[in-house]
Amino acid sequence: MTIRVLICEDQELIRAGYVMVLNAQPDMVVVGEAADGPQALEAAARLRPDVVIMDIQMPLMDGIEVTRRIAGPGVPDAPKVLVVTTFNIDEYVYRALRAGASGFLLKDTPLAELVQGVRTVTQGDALLSPAVTKALIGRFADRLRPTVPTGPGPFDVLAPRELEVLRLMARGLANAEIAEELAITLQTVKTYVSRILTKLDLRDRVQAVVLAHRGGLMNDEP
Known part of the structure; x- marks a missing residue:
């Protein structure tokens, strides 16, 4: 199975890096890119990707709201959303998970971990390490x-x-x-x-x- 990936990221250089690395994988193909929230919504509806790599801070509509609309409660056949953010354990991350994200990584994560993260959420597992879970729960208990x-x-x-x-x-x-x-x-x-x-x-x-x-x-x- 080839994993169809949509990249939603407002920084062009970061998007280009993701495209290069993911397209180099034998089991992945980048089917589209989006630089802002409305573009992300349109691309997700049109392309029906398996996994969406989502930045939290995007122009016009943030990644949390986009996630809620494409993968939130009640959305049929929702893609997996992998949030990649500059934020660590904070309210943005918690809100993203509640909105329907299957996990998150930090932007300084090695690209090899991003690749594995795409595979992980595709398989139905959550990309949320035990250490991150404990910190998230502790902060928002x-x-x-x-x-x-x-x-x-x-x-x-x-x-x-x-x-x-x-x-x-x-x-x-x-x-x-x-x-x-x-x-x-x-x-x-x-x-x-x-x-x-x-x-x-x-x-x-x-x-x-x-x-x-x-x-x-x-x-x-x-």
Whole structure:
């Protein structure tokens, strides 16, 4: 399968670098470029890429709003959005993830990691390292933890073991760390993660982590 990539970046030199590196990969092709938000919207609708590399700060419409419109809740057949930003762990990143991004990288990330990042989100995995998850959760813990609503909750469909795995995911543990924590195999963890995403109707691991915190699952965590 050839991964079709759309690059949304207002700096021409950066776009050119991404195009050169991604087109050199045997399993990727850059199908389009956009230099501002409206161009990004139009190109995403017209070209239907598999992955969109999205800058947060773009003219006319920022990358967060573009992400929400092309990959937000309720958008059918949404592409994967990989945010590449100069910002580190801050509210821009959190808002991008809530808007539907499948992960993010910093602009000073080596290009080899960008290439691998495109493959990672294409496979349905979230590009959000455990260290980044922990920092993100720590910084926004207060706003991520609402009062638990009464009545049936979104997590009632999960079995006890699946809830346990989801809590560990939301704490920022990678699959290998979850396997070690629960004394189970890595493949078993991957199976649990897949079931969790299916039962909760989520696209990827990032959405699961955000839902766990917004839905109050982690309220009893220290």
